[in-house]
Amino acid sequence: MVAVRAVWASSSRTSAFRKEALQGFLCIVPWLLGFLIFTAGPMVASLWLSTTDYEILRPIHFIGSGNFTRALRDPLFSKSLWNTAFYTGLYVPLHILTALLAAILLNTNVHGKGIYRVIFYVPSIMPAVANVFLWMWIFNPEYGLANALLNVFGLPPQKWLYSADLAKPSFVIMALWGLGSAMLIFLAGLQGIDPVLYEASSIDGASAWTKFWRITLPMLTPTLFFNLTMGIIGSFQVFTTAFIATGGGPNNATLFYVLYIYRQGWEFTRMGYAAALAWVLFAIILLVTLIQFRMAGRWVYYEVERKG
Amino acid sequence: MLIPFIWLLSTSLKVRGTEFTFPPVWIPNPPVWRNYYTAIFESGLPFTRFLLNTAIITGANMVGVLFAASLAGFGFARMRFPGRDKLFILVLSTMMLPEIVTQIPSYLLFRLLGWIDTFLPLIVPTYLGGGAFNIFLFRQFFMGIPYELDEAARIDGAGILQTYLRVILPLSKPVLTAVAIFTFLGNWNSFMGPLIYLNSLEKMTLAVGLRAFQGLRGTEWNLMMAAATIMLIPVLVLFFAAQRYFIQGIVTTGFGGR
Numbered sequence: 001m002v003a004v005r006a007v008w009a010s011s012s013r014t015s016a017f018r019k020e021a022l023q024g025f026l027c028i029v030p031w032l033l034g035f036l037i038f039t040a041g042p043m044v045a046s047l048w049l050s051t052t053d054y055e056i057l058r059p060i061h062f063i064g065s066g067n068f069t070r071a072l073r074d075p076l077f078s079k080s081l082w083n084t085a086f087y088t089g090l091y092v093p094l095h096i097l098t099a100l101l102a103a104i105l106l107n108t109n110v111h112g113k114g115i116y117r118v119i120f121y122v123p124s125i126m127p128a129v130a131n132v133f134l135w136m137w138i139f140n141p142e143y144g145l146a147n148a149l150l151n152v153f154g155l156p157p158q159k160w161l162y163s164a165d166l167a168k169p170s171f172v173i174m175a176l177w178g179l180g181s182a183m184l185i186f187l188a189g190l191q192g193i194d195p196v197l198y199e200a201s202s203i204d205g206a207s208a209w210t211k212f213w214r215i216t217l218p219m220l221t222p223t224l225f226f227n228l229t230m231g232i233i234g235s236f237q238v239f240t241t242a243f244i245a246t247g248g249g250p251n252n253a254t255l256f257y258v259l260y261i262y263r264q265g266w267e268f269t270r271m272g273y274a275a276a277l278a279w280v281l282f283a284i285i286l287l288v289t290l291i292q293f294r295m296a297g298r299w300v301y302y303e304v305e306r307k308g
Numbered sequence: 309m310l311i312p313f314i315w316l317l318s319t320s321l322k323v324r325g326t327e328f329t330f331p332p333v334w335i336p337n338p339p340v341w342r343n344y345y346t347a348i349f350e351s352g353l354p355f356t357r358f359l360l361n362t363a364i365i366t367g368a369n370m371v372g373v374l375f376a377a378s379l380a381g382f383g384f385a386r387m388r389f390p391g392r393d394k395l396f397i398l399v400l401s402t403m404m405l406p407e408i409v410t411q412i413p414s415y416l417l418f419r420l421l422g423w424i425d426t427f428l429p430l431i432v433p434t435y436l437g438g439g440a441f442n443i444f445l446f447r448q449f450f451m452g453i454p455y456e457l458d459e460a461a462r463i464d465g466a467g468i469l470q471t472y473l474r475v476i477l478p479l480s481k482p483v484l485t486a487v488a489i490f491t492f493l494g495n496w497n498s499f500m501g502p503l504i505y506l507n508s509l510e511k512m513t514l515a516v517g518l519r520a521f522q523g524l525r526g527t528e529w530n531l532m533m534a535a536a537t538i539m540l541i542p543v544l545v546l547f548f549a550a551q552r553y554f555i556q557g558i559v560t561t562g563f564g565g566r
Contacts, residue, residue: 046410122544125543237407244522258406
C-alpha cells in the first residue's frame, strides 16, 4: 500500500514536471522559431552564400574560398578594415574616458545634477539622421561651428569631413557626443559602491586620488568591462553616419567596413562576396570579444567571486 | 553639450540663405515658424506619409516586442524545462552577432516571399523573438518576483497563461515601460533596415526619407533642420515623460554581466 502510494506520488510529480516543461517550452517557442528562421537559418545560408559567386541575376556557382582570396587582393577590403580599426581604436578609449568623467562629475553633489544628466543623456537618443545633418553642418568647412571655435583660439580653419586625414576623427567627435548611455551605466556602477569603503579610507587618511585608484576604479571594473565590450561591438559596425555624411569619401577615408559590405551587397548585388565579408566581420568581433573575456579575468573584479 | 541642439533649433527658424552667416546668429530675427509648415506640407516630399509609416512600424513593433520578449522572458525566468539554460545562453550570444551577417540571406528570403518594399520584413521578425536584449531584461526582472505568488495563483486554480497575464505582467510595469521606450527609440531612429527593405518614396520612414531633403533643390538647411526637429520632438517628449523608466532600463541592462 505504502509502495503504491509512493509510486503514485512520484508519477504525479513527474507528470507535473512534464506539464511545466511543456508549458515552459511553449513560452519560448515563438523566440525559438524566430531564432531558427531569422538567425540560425540565415547564418547557415550566409555561410553557404559566402562560398558562391551569387549576384542575384546570374546563375550561382560554388567557388569555395574564392571570395576570401578575392578579399585579400581587394584594396578596398583592407582599406575599409583599416578605417574601421582606426575608428574603433580612437573612439572606444575616448568614449570610455569621457563617459566615465561625466559620470564622476555627475555623481558629486552639484546643484541641479538632474538637469545635467538629462543634458548629457539626450544626445544619445538623437535620431541618427538628424544627428548627422546637424554635425555635417558643424563641420562645414566654410561656416561651421567647429571652425568658428578654432577661430576663437586663433587656429586655422579645417576641412573636417572633406579632408582624408580629419574625416575619421570628425566622426569620432560626432560619436563622442552620444556618451549618454555609457555614462548612465557608469553612474549606476558608481552608486553601487558601498560608501563604507570611502568612509573607512577617509579615516585612514587616503587622498581623493588614492580613493579613486584604490576603490572607485577596481569596484567599477565590471561596468568598465561591459561598456568596453559594447563599445567595441558597436563601433565595428559603424555605418549610418558615414553613409549619410560622406558616402565613404573623401578618397575612401571613411569607407567603413559595414558600409563596404552594404555597397557590395545592395549596390553591386554581389551577395556572395558580401556574405563572405560579413563573416570576416563576425569572426573579428568574435575573436576580439573572446580575447576580452579571457583578459577580463585579470582585471575585472567581482565582489561575488571573493565571497564565494 | 547643448550647443548643437540650440543651433538645430535656431537654424530651423532661419530664412533660407541666412543659415550660414558668420559669426553665427543664434536667435533669428524674426523667427520663421513657417519653415515647419513648409517642411511638412510644401517640401515636395511626402513628409506626413513618412511620419505615418514610421508610426505604423514603430507601433507594430512595440506590441510585438512586449508580447514576444515578455513571454520568452517568462519562460526562461519562471518555468523549468530541459535545456532551458543552454537556450538562454543562445539568446545572449545572438547579441554579439552583427546584423549584417543575417541581413544578406534575410533580404534574399524576403525577396523570395515578395516582401521587399513592404513593412513586413521590419515587423514580422519582431513577433518571433522580440530581441535578445529585451528577453534578457524581462528575465532579470521576472526572476526578482517572489515565486510564492505563482504558487498561490496556481493553488487558486490559475493556469500558466493566467499567472503570466494576471500576476506577473501587472507587477512588471517598470520593465514593460523601459522595453517599450527602447523599442520606440530603436524603431523611430532605425536606419539600415528601412534603407534595405523599402524602395519607394511613399513607403519610406522618417529616418530614411529625411535624407531626401539633401538632394532637393540643393540642400535647404533650414527646412532640413525643421524636419529633424520634428523627428526629435516625440523622442524628447517620451524621454521627459518616462525619464525614470529610461534610466532604470539602462541601469538594469548595464548590470547584465553580473
